[in-house]
Amino acid sequence: MKQKKTGRNLNFWKWAFLLLLAINLSFTAVIASRLIQVREPNTGKISTGVQDKVKVGTFTTNKSQLNKTIALYLKQYQTKKMNYKIYAASSSILFEGSYQLLGYEVPLYIYFEPYRLTNGAVQLKVTSFSVGTLPLPEKDVLQYIKSSYKLPNFVDIKPKKSVININLQDLKNKEGIYLKATAIDLVNDNFSFDIFKKKP
Structure with missing residues (x-):
């Protein structure tokens, strides 16, 4: 039994x-x-042009999650000679690195104010910076970062304008997925992005 x-x-x-x-x-x-299902187009906004992309979703995050994602993504761009951090602080975006001068490493801190551009890119405008006690011009510091640091291809440094454009819409990967910023709000701890997929 x-x-x-x-x-x-x-x-x-x-x-x-x-x-x-x-x-x-x-x-x-x-x-x-x-x-992966494509939503039916809104009949009121039907375009005669051929769409080369499709919106697949939206995601919202906060400073803590954003900083973890940035740190993880930038690991592949760190070198033994040059490593750096970029993160969202309470009221600014902060770049931490070092400036090589006559064989000495000088601490480098750059504070940026972020803006969302109409094309979905994020623009970081320099608000202040510190290179030890050296009185260097902003454009020289940004030119140094542009020429000395290993950065993602979609990051465009414009030393003469004292800005860095993060062209998320130019993000390249095998899946053909890229982002467009829709909200960048440090004070209210809110960051939103639309997710797009390129059509094959």
């Missing part, structure tokens, strides 16, 4: 496991299909 009960129990757990597995697989399939 005990052996029969054990067999029935094993059989029951086997079927329960298979049922649970089937539910999980179908749930995953539904979510995946919803993620």
Whole structure:
């Protein structure tokens, strides 16, 4: 009698496991299909031009999560000679690195005010900086960063204008996914981005 009960129990757990597995697989399939499904265009905004991209979603984050993401992404751009950090502080975006002068490393801090551009890029405008006690012009410091630091291709430093443009819409990857900033709000700790996918 005990052996029969054990067999029935094993059989029951086997079927329960298979049922649970089937539910999980179908749930995953539904979510995946919803993620890659293209929404029908709004009939009021139908364009005759061919769209080379499709919006696949929006995500919102805060300073803490944004800083972790930036740090993780920038790991591949650090070198033994030159490493740096970029993060969102309470009221500014901060760049921390060093300036090489006559063989000495001088601490470098640059404070930026972020702006969202109409094309979805983020512009960082220099508000203040510190290179030890050296009285260097802003454009020289930005030119030094441009020529000495390893940066992502979508980062465009404009020393003469004292700005750095982060062209998220030019982000390149195998999936063809890129971002456009929709809200950059340090005070209210809110950062929103639209996610786009390039059509093959």
